[in-house]
Amino acid sequence: MTDGTQAEPGVPRPSAKSARQPRADALRNRERIVTVARETYAESGPEASLNEIARRAGVGPGTLYRHFPNRAALLAAVLKDRIDALCARASELLAAGGADDALDDWLRAFLAHARVNQGLGGALLVEELENTGALGFDCHQRIQDTATSLLTRAQAEGTARKDLHAADMVQLVVGIALSTPHGPPDREQPARLLDLALDAIHARHRSPSGD
Numbered sequence: 001m002t003d004g005t006q007a008e009p010g011v012p013r014p015s016a017k018s019a020r021q022p023r024a025d026a027l028r029n030r031e032r033i034v035t036v037a038r039e040t041y042a043e044s045g046p047e048a049s050l051n052e053i054a055r056r057a058g059v060g061p062g063t064l065y066r067h068f069p070n071r072a073a074l075l076a077a078v079l080k081d082r083i084d085a086l087c088a089r090a091s092e093l094l095a096a097g098g099a100d101d102a103l104d105d106w107l108r109a110f111l112a113h114a115r116v117n118q119g120l121g122g123a124l125l126v127e128e129l130e131n132t133g134a135l136g137f138d139c140h141q142r143i144q145d146t147a148t149s150l151l152t153r154a155q156a157e158g159t160a161r162k163d164l165h166a167a168d169m170v171q172l173v174v175g176i177a178l179s180t181p182h183g184p185p186d187r188e189q190p191a192r193l194l195d196l197a198l199d200a201i202h203a204r205h206r207s208p209s210g211d
Contacts, residue, residue, distance in 0.1 A: 030067045033057045038078045042116055046075055079117070083139050086113050090146045099154040104198055106150050107173055110143070111194055114177035144170055154202075161203050172197050 036057040040048045050071060054064040068074040089109050093102035147166040154160035173194065180190040 026067075029057070029059050029063055033059065033064055033067060033074070034077050034081050037074055038081065041075070041078060046071075050074065079139065082113060082116070083142060086110060087142060087146045090150055094150065094153065099150075099157045100159045100202060103150045103154045103160065103201070106146075107169070107198065108191075108194065110147070110170075111173050111177055111190060114174050115180075115182065115190065117177075160201055164201060169197075169201065 033053065037048075037053050040053050040056060050064060050068075051061050053074070054061045057064070064074075068077060086106075086109060090102075090106050093105055096102065144166055147170050151160055151164065151166045151169060155162055155164075176190055176193045176197070180193065181187075
């Protein structure tokens with residue numbers, strides 16, 4: 001395992017030039033590194049070689065370390081990028097129309113996010129990045145706020161049960177992500193369990209007592 005504060009052997013440390021205003025090509029390199037890192041971490045987990053990520057991104061190791069001086073910085077960038085995309089997806093769905101479809105589609109995207117996040121080290125990694133300030137925001141709160149906006153709209157339109165709390169809904173999806181396999185023998189189980197949860201979320205004319 002590479003230490004989170006040290007470069008891999010043979011890789012130059014960032015120079016003072018990295019403090020300059022980034023150029024367009026530098027920004028493109030950074031975006032490419034984050035994209036490739038997201039794909040590589042999904043395949044190999046958070047211990048994937050940073051040198052291999054640089055190779056796949058088509059940049060030198062020194063370029064990677066100028067943007068991300070250690071593993072934690074790159075992991076934080078990948079996680080932030082994924083959460084940004086997840087929350088942006090909610091805004092798109094809310095603008096598109098139906099509250100039911102918006103909530104359902106976003107929860108499916110959130111399940112996929114949670115399952116990938118489990119492979120990146122899960123809650124312990126997120127907590128470490130938040131505690132060090134590497135993320136720059138509370139990702140749990142941001143996800144819960146997004147879930148609240150979707151659920152509140154569905155409840156206002158009468159398509160989601162009134163006694164449901166966004167935090168419970170988020171925890172339910174996280175539970176599905178943590179408790180189901182990522183491969184054989186049953187790849188479809190997460191989707192089936194989420195469908196059951198969605199049936200409960202949209203249960204109509206049901207009081208908290210079940211009458």
